[in-house]
Amino acid sequence: xxxxxEGKVAVVTGAASGIGAATAKTYVDHGARVVxxxxxxxxxxxMAAALGxxxxxxxxxxxxxxxxxxxxxxxxxxxxxxxxxxIFNCAGIVGAVGPISTTPAAEWKLTIDIMINGVFYGMKHxxxxxxxxxxxxxxxxxxxxGVMGGLGPHAYAAAKHAVVGMTKNVAAEMGxxxxxxxxxxxxxxxxxxxxxxLTGDHHNLDDTIAALAxxxxxxxxxxxAQDVANxxxxxxxxxxxxxxxxxxxxxxxxxxxxxxxxPAFAEYAPMVREAGRKGVD
Numbered sequence: 001x002x003x004x005x006e007g008k009v010a011v012v013t014g015a016a017s018g019i020g021a022a023t024a025k026t027y028v029d030h031g032a033r034v035v036x037x038x039x040x041x042x043x044x045x046x047m048a049a050a051l052g053x054x055x056x057x058x059x060x061x062x063x064x065x066x067x068x069x070x071x072x073x074x075x076x077x078x079x080x081x082x083x084x085x086x087i088f089n090c091a092g093i094v095g096a097v098g099p100i101s102t103t104p105a106a107e108w109k110l111t112i113d114i115m116i117n118g119v120f121y122g123m124k125h126x127x128x129x130x131x132x133x134x135x136x137x138x139x140x141x142x143x144x145x146g147v148m149g150g151l152g153p154h155a156y157a158a159a160k161h162a163v164v165g166m167t168k169n170v171a172a173e174m175g176x177x178x179x180x181x182x183x184x185x186x187x188x189x190x191x192x193x194x195x196x197x198l199t200g201d202h203h204n205l206d207d208t209i210a211a212l213a214x215x216x217x218x219x220x221x222x223x224x225a226q227d228v229a230n231x232x233x234x235x236x237x238x239x240x241x242x243x244x245x246x247x248x249x250x251x252x253x254x255x256x257x258x259x260x261x262x263p264a265f266a267e268y269a270p271m272v273r274e275a276g277r278k279g280v281d
Contacts, residue, residue, distance in 0.1 A: 003031030004237045009081040014091030016044035018191035022225035037062030037073040064091045064118030074125040086236040089122040089140040096155040115159035131177040142185040171245035180244040187251035189223040217258035
């Protein structure tokens with residue numbers, strides 16, 4: 001496979017499963033050395049081992065609500081591999097669910113802590129090294145729920161909107177140092193977390209894929225973790241070297257208003273003109 005990331009070192013949070021795991025594998029497949037971070041230690045260690053020996057991938061425990069853990073993850077990349085070129089802030093949860101009037105404050109705060117503060121810590125500590133190097137790519141996970149209203153629970157949507165805002169603001173700062181800052185906004189993808197929401201069983205990817213395919217604006221096509229990993233690969237590579245401040249949607253057109261049903265204008269009708277008139281003549 002072509003080495004689109006040959007010579008680069010990447011950090012991926014939330015790398016033990018789902019989109020994070022798919023991205024870590026894709027990065028290694030394209031030549032990068034990768035530091036995987038997660039709180040799922042057994043799965044994370046197994047994932048790193050599956051990617052090759054410790055010259056290609058290593059795992060470190062990382063609770064993204066703890067700044068010291070995120071700092072340590074970034075510093076592991078530098079100490080073990082000599083540099084950091086890419087960080088993908090991918091760790092996340094669904095978080096607090098329910099009406100705004102009954103959302104528990106503790107659940108709200110934990111959701112925000114993981115998905116805003118965790119991204120902030122990743123940006124902060126990667127930026128320290130990337131500024132000095134004069135290059136780098138900071139990538140964070142947003143969502144279609146961070147682009148439109150009504151697509152996710154309140155705390156989740158608030159956090160994902162915040163990621164879009166941070167991405168734009170940090171891109172404005174870091175461009176002067178040669179560092180690119182972007183985020184990815186996927187729709188619901190076929191991952192264990194989404195499977196848990198849709199089927200009640202995080203192992204049930206088959207039924208999850210079927211449900212997502214049925215609802216997809218792209219007929220019969222579910223969104224997969226690999227679709228997001230491919231976007232993260234492009235943003236990590238030099239192919240996106242003139243791209244910064246972007247929110248890259250991976251959503252089959254959901255945020256354009258596309259749905260599984262055809263739009264009202266999909267069938268021909270004579271043009272509508274001023275009141276009571278149709279057609280050209």
